[in-house]
Amino acid sequence: MSTWPQDVALVPQVELNDFCDLVWRRGLERFRDLPWRHTHDPYAIWISEVMLQQTQVTRVDGRWQRWLERFPSVESLAQAAPAHVLEEWQGMGYNRRALALLSAAQAIVARPQGFPTEVRDLVALPGIGPATAAGIRAFAFDLPGVYLETNVRTVFLHELFPGEEGVSDKVLVPLVETSCPQENPRGWYYALLDYGAWLKRTVPNPSRRSRAHVRQSKFEGSHRQKRAEVVRLLLDARERGLSEADVACGLSRFEQAAGRAAVSQSDAHDLLVELEREGFCRVSDDMWRM
DSSP: OOBOOTTSTTOOOOBHHHHHHHHHHHHHHTOOOOGGGGOOOHHHHHHHHHHTTTSOHHHHHHHHHHHHHHSOSHHHHHTSOHHHHHHHHTTSSOTHHHHHHHHHHHHHHTOTTOSOOSHHHHHTSTTOOHHHHHHHHHHHHOOOOOOOOHHHHHHHHHHHSTTOOSBOHHHHHHHHHHHSOSSOHHHHHHHHHHHHHHHHHHSSOGGGGBTTOOOOOOOTTSHHHHHHHHHHHHHHTTTTOBOHHHHHHHHHHHHHHTTOOOOOHHHHHHHHHHHHHTTSOEEETTEEEO
16 A cells, blocks of 8 residues: 655655545535636636635636636737736736736747646746646646645645644645646645635634745735735826826825825835836836836
């Protein structure tokens, strides 16, 4: 009978088959019939994977469908204007992801081979890391890999490292790799995701015991929120553009409505320059536009 690889530090003495049988059972019991599970289209699955990063499933359900109505293929996304992509992304958080999606789509359509399937080719694209690459491979192409995201991590920590603190991904990666079947990785990772999502609702979140766990910084009043509001202001005025004074005024109204201090024109300038460096906007004749 197969067991966990013995050269990994802190590996629990648990039979691999027993663990896998448990996950399959729990996954079947907790299965979630989510819309992106009804397709093998790598483009649609890629969009769902990016949307689901640090975003609740209930928020993605609906936005994913709307995105695909507007940009139904990787080719249509690649041809879209950045302002249109950012407009559709509003409310999903982390606007950089929208621009990364656009850049990656343009790189994909330029490939003679089409949508990449190998990890090395996927992670070479903007905004795609190892977990997203593994998710695309598993859910679109049913290929094995190390899909280590928060729900998957939750299951391994809960079942194999109960009570242990600071468990590193260096320990988890070989276990995730060993447990993933060569056939039906798609179903296996759905089982892990669904069991993990249930665990996070019913027990103290095991993923917090991971060394990789990082508490998300407060959004309200943050620099990140100000950036997002500047992007929104520019989108609303993308035809006529805005001066730095306009941006400072609009951002000040937003801040003061929340009981915070007004924003100076100098601060607005710094935000605009920062966004310009990242490709969000441009300036011409002292007017800023998307």
